[in-house]
Amino acid sequence: MVVSILGHPRVSSLLRKTRLWCNFSNFVDLYQVLPTYFEEDFWNQCLKECIEWEKGKNPLWKLVSFYDPEYPKNLKEIYDPPLVFACIGNIGLLQAPLVAIVGTRKSSPVSLSATKELVRFLSTNKDLAVVSGMALGIDRQAFLSALECGLPVVGVLGTTLGMEYPPGNRDLYKRIKEDPNQLILTEFLLKTEPAKWTFPKRNRVISGLSNKVYIMESGRKSGTISTAYSAMEQNREIYVFDHPKQFDNEGGRLLIRQGAQRLFYETEIEKEEENVLEIDYEEWRKKRTIPSALRRDGGWDLNFTL
Template sequence: MVVSILGHPKVSSFLRKTKVWCRCGHFSELYQVLSNLIEEELWNQYVAECIQWEKSKNPNWKLVSFFEPEYPPNLKEIYDPPLVLACLGNLTLLQSPMVAIVGTRKSSPVSLFATKKLVELISANKDLVVVSGMALGIDRQAFLSALELQIPVVGVLGTTLGMEYPPGNRDLYKRIKEDPNQLLITEFLLKTEPAKWTFPKRNRVISGLADKVYIMESGRKSGTISTAYSAMEQNREIFVFDHPKQFDNEGGRLLLRQGAQRLFGETKFQIEEVELESKEMSYEEWRKSRTIPSGIGRDGEWKIDFTL
């Protein structure tokens, strides 16, 4: 039997429509059901394509089906779980408690800073794993911060394991692949190009793996919002970071109005009064008395009350 058949695009589409997998307790049982329901010529074609893929795939890639004990328990709870995952790295992370940290690719400095601080707070719990989507911006910052603090990460791809997308994260891919304690996963087995439909599918897996989902910045129409809505459907806890200096957090504020929890305390703005006098000042006198605008401290950090 060929486990990768569950990831064949035609077969996975058939499974989503019919839900026949819900009536099966083992992969062997589902395999037999599929072979009887799908036209024989097509079935043989699909099996042959999957056998060829398994022969040519990276030998370090491991396949985990829905029916195996290694499959993440949280993901089993969602409405449409991927029935097979291709994995590269430490499979034991799939059994660990996870938190998802996601946000826009075009993230503002204050959101990147808050992401870093959030990961630092999370690091106090040695059992937690950070899961995100390998995108630029917030996803990248979450993983870089986690790796620096030796927190395990699970990167969920919207492509196959053989594709490093986006190219701007190749250094991050390299770090994760070279560290045996990290993990990359995807439900896309046969060749799949990045497309608009692949990333919403990826996003439901990100939220499905996690107990809590942290939205660090999001426009009203974005992939981050699709992750949040998936989290709502999956009954996950959602936390939103909101700050007046974000570029675009309209989506995050919408989530707050809909009942999401606010992440961190209120922003602290400490505006100092500068008495203007017509006298000369040395550089040191000016530096000590100048006003720091926009909630930024003299050390370059944002004045935010960070509490979880």
């Protein structure tokens, strides 16, 4: 049997539309009926492509189907889980408590600093693992901070497992792949180039794996918002970091207005100035007189109070 057939774009498209996979409790039974839904020549061509891919793939890559015991419980519960994914690293992390930390690629210094502090705060629970999308900005900082604090990471890709995208993260890919305690996974098996449609699909997996989703900075139209909306649909806990010195957190503030929990912070400045930090964002845009709370060493005095 060819497990990767569940990841063939044409086959997975039919399965999503018909939700045929819901009628079976194991892969063997599903695999036996799948050919009846396709023309013989077309099915044989799909099968050939998948067989060639499995023969040529990295032997360290593991395929996990929806029906395997290693498949994460949280992901199984979402409406459209990936029916198979490829991964490399410590697959046992998928059974650990997972939290997602995501945000814009063009992140502001205060959001990067807050990400470091959040990871440090979370690292008191050594059973946790951090999930993110291997993008630049917040995703990268979340993983660097997690590795520094001794927390394992789970990188979810919007491309195939053999592609290291974006190129700016090659050092991070190398570090994760060389450490058997980390994990990288993707539902894109056959050759898939980075595209606008692949990343929203990835984002639903990031939130689907996680118990909590931390949004560190997001514009109104962004991939981070896509992750947040997936998290809402999946009934995940959502926390949003909001700070006046962020470059663009319109999306984050929108999420707070829609009911997301605010990731609170306290600044180590005089109380009179603290009160100024809490004014309405629109008022701030007009006045722009808020103290920065920036320390002389370039860091931010942030204490998380979750």
